[in-house]
Amino acid sequence: MGIEGSTIVITGASSGIGRATAELLAAHGAFVVLGARREDALHAVVAGIVAAGGRAACKATDVRRRDEVEALVAFAVAEGGRLDAIINNAGIGPISRFDALQVDDWDAMIDVNLRGTLYGIAAALPVFARQARGHVVNVVSTAGLQNVPTMGVYAATKNAVRTATEILRQEAGPHLRVTEVSPGMTATRFVDTISDASAKAMIEDQLGDIAMPPDAIARGILYALMQPPEVDVGSIVIRPTAQG
Ligand SMILES: NC(=O)c1ccc[n+]([C@@H]2O[C@H](COP(=O)([O-])OP(=O)(O)OC[C@H]3O[C@@H](n4cnc5c(N)ncnc54)[C@H](OP(=O)(O)O)[C@@H]3O)[C@@H](O)[C@H]2O)c1
Numbered sequence: 590m591g592i593e594g595s596t597i598v599i600t601g602a603s604s605g606i607g608r609a610t611a612e613l614l615a616a617h618g619a620f621v622v623l624g625a626r627r628e629d630a631l632h633a634v635v636a637g638i639v640a641a642g643g644r645a646a647c648k649a650t651d652v653r654r655r656d657e658v659e660a661l662v663a664f665a666v667a668e669g670g671r672l673d674a675i676i677n678n679a680g681i682g683p684i685s686r687f688d689a690l691q692v693d694d695w696d697a698m699i700d701v702n703l704r705g706t707l708y709g710i711a712a713a714l715p716v717f718a719r720q721a722r723g724h725v726v727n728v729v730s731t732a733g734l735q736n737v738p739t740m741g742v743y744a745a746t747k748n749a750v751r752t753a754t755e756i757l758r759q760e761a762g763p764h765l766r767v768t769e770v771s772p773g774m775t776a777t778r779f780v781d782t783i784s785d786a787s788a789k790a791m792i793e794d795q796l797g798d799i800a801m802p803p804d805a806i807a808r809g810i811l812y813a814l815m816q817p818p819e820v821d822v823g824s825i826v827i828r829p830t831a832q833g
Pocket of ligand 1 (some may be wrong): 628
């Protein structure tokens with residue numbers, strides 16, 4: 590049991606849930622390898638972890654690029670000697686009503702939330718097969734568990750990942766663990782990705798006083814990773830107590 594000495598890739602680790610997860614897993618002895626687009630922000634997270642006595646490295650990665658996600662995983666294996674888990678966390682939520690026709694935002698959510706996660710799975714699976722051991726953790730959302738206006742495409746991408754996660758779990762065999770984590774409202778930069786003014790105002794209003802700190806999600810991810818190899822935590826839903 591435990592994650593001490595393990596090598597864990599985290600996408601979207603430059604802020605929010607990914608950053609909090611990197612910091613928590615490193616504090617528990619994992620070597621964390623961080624990917625996101627903003628290199629300066631990644632280096633700042635790595636510096637904070639190293640200053641606290643942890644082990645971390647980073648590589649600028651756009652999850653819309655399959656070659657970059659493969660390079661991130663290869664970098665982790667080269668630096669850590671193995672790959673114990675990949676946390677496909679990178680995601681965006683430029684939500685809007687369908688009649689706003691923000692089709693570019695729909696495409697962006699499909700590319701980052703769905704394709705980016707699939708690229709993470711594709712990059713990690715051959716490594717996990719070679720090792721006969723591994724863990725895929727996909728960060729989805731309570732959107733899709735509860736369907737609400739403005740979240741149509743966002744929830745669709747998250748539910749597509751939810752479906753893929755469950756089928757991967759069924760295909761995975763005895764050596765690969767597969768976990769989906771569904772955060773509710775969490776205080777991160779997430780709202781900044783919303784371009785539609787009315788949807789943004791609505792979410793800011795809903796987040797209001799009830800949003801959880803991102804380490805609430807990090808603790809859920811840690812729980813799944815800390816289980817013994819024969820125990821596979823399939824799904825975790827974490828909401829603020831006040832979320833309806
Ligand atoms: N906050 C919430 O209430 C909430 C609720 C449910 C689910 N979630 C999910 O939680 C995950 C993390 O979001 P967050 O709330 O922590 O928001 P955040 O603070 O905005 O973090 C999103 C992360 O994704 C990265 N990212 C975005 N596009 C990327 C790309 N093309 N390639 C690589 N990295 C990319 C961002 O880094 P760069 O900009 O540096 O690339 C950032 O590190 C997402 O999957 C989101 O859908 C969030």
